[in-house]
Amino acid sequence: MTSADLRVHNQARLLRAVHNADQPLTRASAARLLGIGRNTAGALVGDLEAAGLLHEVPAEASGRGRPTTLLVPHPEGPVAFAADIREDSWTLARVALGGELQVLETGEHDRTPALFADIKAAVGRHETEHLAALGIAISGPIRDGHRLHISHLGWDEVDLDDHIGDGWPPTVIDNDARLAGLAEVRRGALRGMGTVMHFHIDFDIGGTLLLGGDPQRGAHHIAGEFGHMPLTGSTLECMCGVKGCWSLDVGANALVRRFGKEPGYGTGRDLAQEVLRRSETGDAEATAAVDENAAALGKGLGALANALDPEAISLSGLGIELIRLRRDLIERTCAANLMAFRRTAPPRILPGTVGDDGPLRGAAEIAFDAILTEDRLRDRL
Amino acid sequence: MTSADLRVHNQARLLRAVHNADQPLTRASAARLLGIGRNTAGALVGDLEAAGLLHEVPAEASGRGRPTTLLVPHPEGPVAFAADIREDSWTLARVALGGELQVLETGEHDRTPALFADIKAAVGRHETEHLAALGIAISGPIRDGHRLHISHLGWDEVDLDDHIGDGWPPTVIDNDARLAGLAEVRRGALRGMGTVMHFHIDFDIGGTLLLGGDPQRGAHHIAGEFGHMPLTGSTLECMCGVKGCWSLDVGANALVRRFGKEPGYGTGRDLAQEVLRRSETGDAEATAAVDENAAALGKGLGALANALDPEAISLSGLGIELIRLRRDLIERTCAANLMAFRRTAPPRILPGTVGDDGPLRGAAEIAFDAILTEDRLRDRL
DNA sequence: TTGTTATGTTCTTAGCAAGAACAAAAAGTT
DNA sequence: AACTTTTTGTTCTTGCTAAGAACATAACAA
Numbered sequence: 001m002t003s004a005d006l007r008v009h010n011q012a013r014l015l016r017a018v019h020n021a022d023q024p025l026t027r028a029s030a031a032r033l034l035g036i037g038r039n040t041a042g043a044l045v046g047d048l049e050a051a052g053l054l055h056e057v058p059a060e061a062s063g064r065g066r067p068t069t070l071l072v073p074h075p076e077g078p079v080a081f082a083a084d085i086r087e088d089s090w091t092l093a094r095v096a097l098g099g100e101l102q103v104l105e106t107g108e109h110d111r112t113p114a115l116f117a118d119i120k121a122a123v124g125r126h127e128t129e130h131l132a133a134l135g136i137a138i139s140g141p142i143r144d145g146h147r148l149h150i151s152h153l154g155w156d157e158v159d160l161d162d163h164i165g166d167g168w169p170p171t172v173i174d175n176d177a178r179l180a181g182l183a184e185v186r187r188g189a190l191r192g193m194g195t196v197m198h199f200h201i202d203f204d205i206g207g208t209l210l211l212g213g214d215p216q217r218g219a220h221h222i223a224g225e226f227g228h229m230p231l232t233g234s235t236l237e238c239m240c241g242v243k244g245c246w247s248l249d250v251g252a253n254a255l256v257r258r259f260g261k262e263p264g265y266g267t268g269r270d271l272a273q274e275v276l277r278r279s280e281t282g283d284a285e286a287t288a289a290v291d292e293n294a295a296a297l298g299k300g301l302g303a304l305a306n307a308l309d310p311e312a313i314s315l316s317g318l319g320i321e322l323i324r325l326r327r328d329l330i331e332r333t334c335a336a337n338l339m340a341f342r343r344t345a346p347p348r349i350l351p352g353t354v355g356d357d358g359p360l361r362g363a364a365e366i367a368f369d370a371i372l373t374e375d376r377l378r379d380r381l
Numbered sequence: 382m383t384s385a386d387l388r389v390h391n392q393a394r395l396l397r398a399v400h401n402a403d404q405p406l407t408r409a410s411a412a413r414l415l416g417i418g419r420n421t422a423g424a425l426v427g428d429l430e431a432a433g434l435l436h437e438v439p440a441e442a443s444g445r446g447r448p449t450t451l452l453v454p455h456p457e458g459p460v461a462f463a464a465d466i467r468e469d470s471w472t473l474a475r476v477a478l479g480g481e482l483q484v485l486e487t488g489e490h491d492r493t494p495a496l497f498a499d500i501k502a503a504v505g506r507h508e509t510e511h512l513a514a515l516g517i518a519i520s521g522p523i524r525d526g527h528r529l530h531i532s533h534l535g536w537d538e539v540d541l542d543d544h545i546g547d548g549w550p551p552t553v554i555d556n557d558a559r560l561a562g563l564a565e566v567r568r569g570a571l572r573g574m575g576t577v578m579h580f581h582i583d584f585d586i587g588g589t590l591l592l593g594g595d596p597q598r599g600a601h602h603i604a605g606e607f608g609h610m611p612l613t614g615s616t617l618e619c620m621c622g623v624k625g626c627w628s629l630d631v632g633a634n635a636l637v638r639r640f641g642k643e644p645g646y647g648t649g650r651d652l653a654q655e656v657l658r659r660s661e662t663g664d665a666e667a668t669a670a671v672d673e674n675a676a677a678l679g680k681g682l683g684a685l686a687n688a689l690d691p692e693a694i695s696l697s698g699l700g701i702e703l704i705r706l707r708r709d710l711i712e713r714t715c716a717a718n719l720m721a722f723r724r725t726a727p728p729r730i731l732p733g734t735v736g737d738d739g740p741l742r743g744a745a746e747i748a749f750d751a752i753l754t755e756d757r758l759r760d761r762l
Numbered sequence: 763t764t765g766t767t768a769t770g771t772t773c774t775t776a777g778c779a780a781g782a783a784c785a786a787a788a789a790g791t792t
Numbered sequence: 793a794a795c796t797t798t799t800t801g802t803t804c805t806t807g808c809t810a811a812g813a814a815c816a817t818a819a820c821a822a
Contacts, residue, residue, distance in 0.1 A: 001394075002810050003777045006387050010779085013382075028800060038800065040779055065799025066787040141722065149722045157722070195600040209689075211597065218690025219576040220726060228720050229684040233614055233625070241721030242687070244614070303610040306623070308590075309599025339609050340622030341522065341530050341538070345601060383779050384808045391810085409769060419769065421810055446768025447818045764822085771816070778809075784802080791796070 007047075008374050010036070011381065014044050015053060015372050018071050019097050020186065026059050028068040045071065051381050052076040053097075073097040078132035080367035081169065083119050084176070084360040085138040087152055087265070090115060091357075092122045095364035099187060101357070111153045116163040123169065135367030136173040137359035139206070141222040145173065151239060152203070152265030172366045177206025178215045178224050179362025180316050180352065185210045186365050188354035189314045197310045198352070199226065201297070201319040203265050204247030209308055227251075231300040249296035251318060258289045276321050294326035295333045302337025305347045312348040316358055320351045386755070388428075391417070392762065393755050395425050396434060399452050400478050400749055401567065407440050409449040426452065432762050433457040434478075454478040459513035461748035462550070464500050465557070465741040466519040468533055468646070471496060472738075473503045476745035480568060482738070492534045497544040504550065516748030517554040518740035520587070522603040526554065532620060533584070533646030553747045558587025559596045559605050560743025561697045561733065566591045567746050569735035570695045578691045579733070580607065582678070582699040584646050585628030590689055608632075612681040630677035632699060639670045657702050675707035676714045683718025686728045693729040697739050701732045 001009075017033055018025055025033065031041035048054035054077070056069035073096045080095045081104075091106045104126045109115035123134065140150035146160040164171055181198025184190040190198065190210065199207040205227030208215040216223050227247035228240050238245035248254060252272035253263035261271065278286035301313055315323060322330065327349070335343050354361055370376075382390075398414055399406055406414065412422035429435035435458070437450035454477045461476045462485075472487045485507045490496035504515065521531035527541040545552055562579025565571040571579065571591065580588040586608030589596040597604050608628035609621050619626035629635060633653035634644035642652065659667035682694055696704060703711065708730070716724050735742055751757075 001387060001391055003384065003387065003779095003808090004810090006382060006384065006778060006809085010382055026800095031800095037780060039781085039802070042801065043779085061788060063799085064787095064789045064797070066785095066801065068800060141720075143722075193600075195597075195604070211592070216576075216592065216689075219574075219692035219728075220690055222723070223576070223688065223690035225687045225720060228687045229610070229612065230614065230680075230718070231611055233611065241724075242683075242718050299611075302623075306606045306609045307604065308597075309601055309604035311600035337611070337623050339522075339606060341524070342603070343622075347600075384777090384810095385779090387778085387809060407769095412769095418811060420771070420812085423770065424810085442819055444768085445766070445818095445820045447770065447816095449769060766819105766821075768819085769817080772814085773812100774814105775812085776810095779807095781804100781806085783804085786801070787799085789796100789798080792794085 004378075005374070007044075008378050008381065010034070010040075011044055011048060012372060012374050012377055014041075015048065015097070015377070018054065019099065019368060019372060021098065024070045024072055024098065026068045026070055027056065030071060047381060049074065053078070053377075053380065076130060078371050079128060079130045080364055080371060081123055081126075081131060081134045082360050082363035082367055083134065083136045084357070084363060085109070085115065085119075085136065087111070087139075090119060091360060092119060092126070093360055093364070094126065095367065097368070099361070099364065099368075101361060101364060113155070113158050113163045116160075120164070120168060124167075127169075131169050133367040133370045134169045134171045135179075135363035135365070135370075136171065137176045137179045137363040138173060139176045139202070141225065142173055142175055143220050143222050145221045148173075170370060172370050174215075174217075174363070174366055175206060175208075175224060176200065176359035176362075178208040178217075179366065180354070180358030181208040181210055181314070181362070182215050182365050183354040183358040183361035184314045184316070184352050185213050185215075187361065188358070189350040189352050190312055193311045195308070195310050197226075197304065197308065197313045197347075199301075199313065199315050199319060200358070201251050201315060201317045201322070203253045203263070203268060204245075204251045205300075209310075226300070226304060229300075229303075231303045232296045246296070246300045250293055250300065254293055254296070255289055258292070259285075272318060276318075276325065279325065290322070290325060291329060294322050294329045297322060298330040298333030299337050301330070301347070301349065302334040305334070306337070306339050306342065310347045312350055314350045314352045316352040316354075323349065323351045385759075388425075389755050389759050389762065391415070391421075392425055392429060393753060393758055395422075396429065396478070396753050396758070399435065400480065400753060402479070405451045405453055405479065407449045407451055408437065411452060428762060430455065434459070434758075434761065457511060459752050460509060460511045461745055461752060462504055462507075462512060462515045463741050463744035463748055464515065464517045465738070465744060466490070466496065466500075466517065468492070468520075471500060472741060473500060473507070474741055474745070475507065476748065478749070480742070480745065480749075482742060482745060494536070494539050494544045497541075501545070501549060505548075512550050514748040514751045515550045515552045516560075516744035516746070516751075517552065518557045518560045518744040519554060520557045520583070522606065523554055523556055524601050524603050526602045529554075551751060553751050555596075555598075555744070555747055556587060556589075556605060557581065557740035557743075559589040559598075560747065561735070561739030562589040562591055562695070562743070563596050563746050564735040564739040564742035565695045565697070565733050566594050566596075568742065569739070570731040570733050571693055574692045576689070576691050578607075578685065578689065578694045578728075579697070580682075580694065580700060581697045581739070582632050582703070584634045584644070584649060585626075585632045586681075590691075607681070607685060610681075610684075612684045613677045627677070627681045631674055631681065635674055635677070636670055639673070640666075653699065657699075657706065660706065671703070671706060672710060675703050675710045678703060679711040679714030680718050682711070682728070682730065683715040686715065687718070687720050687723065691728045693731055695731045695733045697733040697735075704730065704732045 055074040148158040177200035207226040230244035231246040234248040256268040279290040436455040442448040558581035588607040611625035612627040615629040637649040660671040
């Protein structure tokens with residue numbers, strides 16, 4: 001590591017601080033935050049302004065002292081696009097340094113990889129020369145960061161590289177559950193915590209272990225299929241090829257199956273919502289179904305907490321409703337499956353606060369993770 | 382980060398490279414390894430020699446070129462002690478920079494926390510002024526790094542801080558399974574791999590997830606109880622307070638129970654070894670018992686691989702024998718519990734190569750992790 | 763004996779952050 | 793209205809870092 005690397009390192013810390021901050025930082029507060037002198041902060045900001053990465057605007061005075069400046073995205077600075085691909089639609093958004101998100105366009109798709117061309121066209125309609133990276137969220141495992149196994153679209157192994165080519169911005173893609181967790185840990189309910197988990201409950205369960213604000217991806221980028229561990233003693237065969245998966249008992253598919261319908265991916269959300277509604281109005285069978293779902297959820301969370309010892313677990317999708325309706329049951333079954341000595345300090349179970357656009361926000365985060373690297377900075381400065 | 386931090390950072394990189402190397406590095410090869418110039422390497426090594434952290438001895442010439450020096454531990458340099466506490470005995474060893482380990486003493490203990498006084502006395506008998514840290518391995522969860530829950534000793538919540546005091550070297554303690562995994566990833570079968578798991582199979586299963594060469598400890602330092610997830614469908618009650626734990630079907634306790642004896646911690650290893658022997662000579666019941674054990678092991682590994690996507694999984698303890706006797710069965714049951722799309726690239730299942738003193742070697746590693754920090758270096762230089 | 767090769771050493775140089783001293787811009791205080 | 797206090801920005805100097813060039817050294821090879 002050389003002196004020049006030192007400068008780049010501190011530039012990156014500063015940019016990262018600006019990006020991660022809840023509200024715009026002032027130059028003086030950034031200096032305090034990083035533990036550097038005002039002179040050094042001035043030099044760093046000056047370089048970054050010259051490199052077109054940061055812009056200073058006068059901050060309104062607050063109390064005594066010479067007024068300082070706010071650090072805001074440079075008008076000529078890099079911009080990320082984020083796309084969220086769902087069963088039959090997609091959303092494209094634009095994200096600036098700091099995380100401000102602006103939806104650009106939404107569209108339908110035909111469930112084939114041709115949708116990437118649609119997204120490319122949409123990117124083209126909004127493209128600026130400052131577009132630096134595109135982050136994509138999609139539901140399903142993505143081996144090695146480009147081989148897509150998207151069961152609800154019937155994609156067995158679609159290679160992203162075959163569908164993006166010249167004219168594409170630098171693109172990163174990841175699983176929606178993992179990205180929803182990333183959004184929670186960077187900007188939501190899990191903010192600031194070191195060891196946490198997030199689960200997105202939709203048709204089944206997808207999840208991620210987040211350490212120090214980063215989602216773990218495993219050796220082949222396909223970690224996180226916690227829903228395909230046999231945690232609840234089911235004897236059914238799962239669509240994934242294994243017997244007894246946790247996902248068979250939790251999520252919309254489990255509710256659908258409980259009512260004698262054929263589970264799958266793509267239909268059943270409405271029925272699941274209806275079951276939740278009916279359980280609230282006292283329908284006995286719906287109540288039992290929701291109870292079973294929540295209990296299976298809690299049981300799995302307890303088992304996973306034994307293994308991974310998270311400080312907190314956040315849920316999104318159906319999980320938010322389940323916490324609202326059955327927090328007590330989830331916590332009780334979780335505790336019952338925690339090793340006895342852990343029960344004095346169980347993991348906190350939290351509804352996600354980022355909302356329905358967690359995957360989109362997570363996609364924005366991985367796009368900026370690709371932009372705010374020391375290597376890229378070295379080239380740009 | 383300042384210029385002085387830069388120097389400390391590079392010193393730390395150099396020391397870490399020396400410590401991690403398989404064989405002593407030469408000064409020239411260290412410079413190449415770190416990507417620094419020979420002049421810079423000379424300056425760094427000079428400082429470290431002056432600080433009493435590194436020593437240079439002439440390296441025997443190999444081929445053309447001016448002979449260089451070997452980087453070896455400084456005779457006045459810091460030394461770590463490592464202790465491994467088992468059911469009724471302990472081992473104390475001395476470790477030098479580079480990982481060379483020398484057993485100093487072994488002893489029996491009375492299964493009470495008084496054993497820490499015994500260890501302290503043994504440390505005293507061998508103490509040098511250069512002793513910088515003591516690492517301890519013990520079997521059982523250790524909440525927050527000091528509250529011991531050691532079921533096989535009947536310790537429910539023994540606070541290490543109540544039993545070490547003045548005169549103790551800086552002490553770090555961790556779970557033996559985690560430390561065995563650490564030894565494998567730093568110096569054994571898992572060396573150099575990014576996402577791996579290790580399981581130590583003894584009476585039951587302890588394990589650890591290792592990322593980038595570091596074992597994950599969770600929010601309360603009690604991650605890794607993979608054996609207490611319900612992965613195999615058992616309906617029995619586990620001593621941990623939960624029903625259906627994986628550990629009920631894998632390890633010496635499971636073999637003991639299979640033969641109608643009372644499982645526990647402390648007795649049963651002999652019986653387990655006998656069952657393994659008998660299975661090798663064709664005893665039908667022993668064969669069935671070993672089959673069940675291996676199949677349950679493979680099933681759990683498959684489930685965990687779905688969730689965490691390790692590149693490889695190493696085993697120690699009984700696991701080594703199980704791989705030797707039933708590799709095929711373990712791999713088949715693992716594959717059957719892998720999601721179908723993963724089966725083309727299953728995790729490699731490897732016998733640990735560090736051997737029986739994995740916990741001791743891991744304890745040495747955490748002791749040196751405590752020594753080779755930038756903060757400590759800053760103070761010493 | 764004379765290259766050839768790899769490494770060590772010395773000296774210069776460009777760059778970095780820290781610190782001190784001072785300037786500037788606001789809000790209180792008298 | 794003048795002065796003080798507080799906070800921040802700016803300038804300049806200083807000590808430190810690693811890199812690079814040039815040269816020295818110690819082995820081997822022809």
